[in-house]
Amino acid sequence: MFEGFQNPALALGALAALVPLVIHLLNRRRHRPLAFGALRFVLAAYRRTRRRAQMENWLLLALRMLAVALLAFALARPFSAADGPLALLAEERRDVVLILDASASTGYRENVASVFETIVERAREHVADLDASRGDRVRILLADGTARLIAWRSPEEAQSALAALDEPSDGALDLAAALSELRRIITAEAAGDGAGLEIRLLTDVQRRVFVTDEVADALADDVAQDAPTPGAAAVAAADTLAGAGANSAAPSTVTASAAEPWRAELDALFELGARILVEDLGPPETLPPNLGIQSVGPVEPLLGPGLPLELEVAVTNRGAAAALVRVSLAIDGERLPARALEVPAGGVARALFPAEFDRAGPHLLEGSLEGDRLVFDDRRAAVVHVPAPVRLLAVNGAPDRTDIERDALGLWLAALSPADDGDGALGGFVPFAVHEVDALELAADDLDLDTFDAIVIAGVDSLSSAAVARLEARVRAGAGLLIAPGEASILEAWNERLFRPDGTGLLPAQMMRRIAVASRRTGYFRVARFDESHPALSFFAEPRWRPLFTEVPFYEFASTRPLADAKVLAQLDDELQSPLLIERAFGAGRVLLFTSSLDPAWNRLALSARTLVPFAHEIVRHAAHRDPPRRTLGIGAMIQARFETFPRNPVLTAPSGARRPVEIDPVELQGGFELGPIAGADRAGVWRVDTDTGERAVFAVQADPREGNLERLGSAALADLHPALAAVNLARAADDGAAAPLAGGELWRPIALACLLALIAESLFAAFLGRRRARA
């Protein structure tokens, strides 16, 4: 009978209808005893009037109970379904859900008002049409990267929530998340019946919301092959996408449902009877023009301070016409002269800025465009890390100052620390700070291994226990170790000091025996295969540099038995495919074992400068590499700040300038303190964590530049996407026949009227009985 109650708890008040019954029953038990003589007349009168008196009393009682019950129900404010038995009595009640697109693209401003402001205003209009007194309800979902319910009660509360919305987020619209929240609302609050809800999605109908970039790219690739021109390819892709939602045959190899998580949510909503009216509040163009910064950063990887380099700001033109724009870049707050940049339609152009970092560490880059209609992608920040010179300790097992080729590390050190007076290509840049010692000095107390990022040990016969202990401690703490045997190396001693089968030793493999070619004149080993993706070897992945590594002759090497968790990075072409380069993590650091010598005694690698230089640089840099703290984050990511000193009274400053204290206890790590995770980086731009000690950690939060793609989905294509969606033509007076039915109405007024009638009937009947019995 009743679909539900506005105030369900008050419906229990209907139990109060039992009170008159209880009073009646209690009164029936209270009879005043009286001895009477003329009982014969009483008996006769009682027999005559018993039935009528009972009926009168019960009718009076029933009227009283009915009045109480009706009053309780009226206060509980029941409502009926639209097709319920009491629908004719019900007042029309609307149950509305408004989903507001608060993604960054809605910041597009064509006229005075932005798309987001239009969306909010439209939501206000919808809410203003509601009447709380008849039980209308409204829920407002604010949708961007997440979906948040910002109002769920009265229209008044909804208006207050809307008044607090002033700008969209910097994130993209996650339609699946919004639909999932909608499904939760229907399941939890509407008894699983979506048919009674009026659901409206107020959006700019951005195409990438409904067609993910992956699907769009795949479809575009499929159709572009047959398209005569790129423009035709784009049109064909759009047409194909429009037909994909209508189950028409699409030539895509990527099915829409697999790549569009919102489709499964719409299927579920459709099963619940929900229909979503999509109000297109975006700009009139299908492809609104927009310029946005796609990326900011160095053209080449940063090697270190003091090196001249180029920084680029890549600008994307989403429009249909080429655009000329002024691009500027600031480095650590210092603005460089702006550059004029012509960006082709639908293309990317890059503005280059020469720069030179004078110090190692993090540097803030801020690119900006002169403003266009969508502001969020006109600025983009990034924090780049300029690595400091690698501090290398070279342990020379066989030094020879007279002959560099006989020195175990002579050629290597020459490659790592070339003499450069500043006029050369490096311009004074020193990528490695090398300190050479011998094996005995390695154990000396005055040698602080903590000051080195990487250690190279070449050709030692053995190492003392003390030296091994210090090495283990340093590598475990994060340093890298490159170790290679030589002519003087005693493999058994190596195993004894450096290898343990349980992996607690430094060596990643057990040294077996020396293997040499029978004659260097007739044969040699070569590199059979290597890990091309490994940072230390990726240089040789390029086909033109590959032979520099694979054609180097190897005459002798030490066979090894790697541990199970060790990784073989390169293998020789002997019968056993013996490892040449083996890597294994050791604590926070890593150990790389080169099974041949670093000097020319066992191979000719060191004699090939074009092989040695990139190989030595990359492997040492890799050994010493530590991922710098992430300073460039996405929207919503957690901030982890590192400080050298204890961060007292840390304060987080947002891009808007708003500040708030960070109330998290810092954690002490080796070399400093870590503060985090700090939540709340929900806006793109530069975030800062400052402490009382003067240290500052800077973070660049970046929005997804693809959100600047404002291409819109046509209403026809939208309607064909899914049967649960219907496009609303705002130019017409009525919806396109897809308006959701009104929910069942409130019944409290007719019930209150019935209660009043029951009370009047009870009063009149009681008065009638009283007068009739008094007249007797």
Added chain:
Amino acid sequence: MASKVSGGAGAQAGGTSAFDPAVLDRLAQLSFVARTVVEGFMAGSHRSPRRGSSVEFAQHREYVPGDDPRFVDERIFARSNRLVVKEFVAETNFALHLLVDASASMGFKSLRWSKFDYARWCAAALAYLVLEQRDTAGLVLFDSEARTKVPPGNGAAQAAAILASLEAAAPAGETRVGSVLSWIGTRLKSRGIVAIFSDFLDEPSVILEGVRRLALAGHEPILFQVLDPQEVDFDFAGNLRLEDLEGSGRIQIDAKAIREAYREELERHGAELRRGAAASGLDFVRLVTSSPLDVVLSAYLARRMARARDGRR
């Protein structure tokens, strides 16, 4: 000849009337009650039973010591210097039989006095009146049967006996008016007026049958129905558990709900008795214990005068 007597001819306003039951209730002895009522009745506009009664001179006889000197014929003494006394026609054949219902139902009262108190006041007053007139009076107290009998007689001793019986009685037992009247009718030797004081809470047909038997036996019954005001009005409120004074009957009722029907039943019962009495030429007088007692006396005297005129014996 049936006559309908309405009460109140000698009643006075306020609680000071001699007929006011409230006044009589304060009198300790029944003899005082009887005298108060009768003298009050006689002091009013009622015809003196002595002066206006049809008492006839019968004969003279020689004076003997002890005779009342008021009855010495003065003319004869003056003429003959003989002391002779007048003898009147003694109504030695007129008797008043008082039948008073002493069943338990007569003990009901909503005032300070019960129906039985009221009935015996009436009976005492009538006995006093009759015996003062040198008529004969007798008394029967009954419930389901005759309980106490004072055979008809006259004189001071008779009055004392009647009053003493009335004072000693207490209401108890069940009511069987009809059967008692039928039985008494065969036992009364001297014909006369039979004043029946009862609430008549019995079947009217049975009551009337008994009354007719009395009439057939030559008597003149007067039915005095004594009821309490609450029995007449049934002006109770709320839920009551009524218990029968004469039995184990019990019922729980909503008083207001059955009031109208109760009154109808009472009136129907009274109307049937009244019709039955009128059909036999008899009087039926309803007495409410809140009403003055002169109604009783007026009714009796009216019947007495009618009997005297008709010369019935």
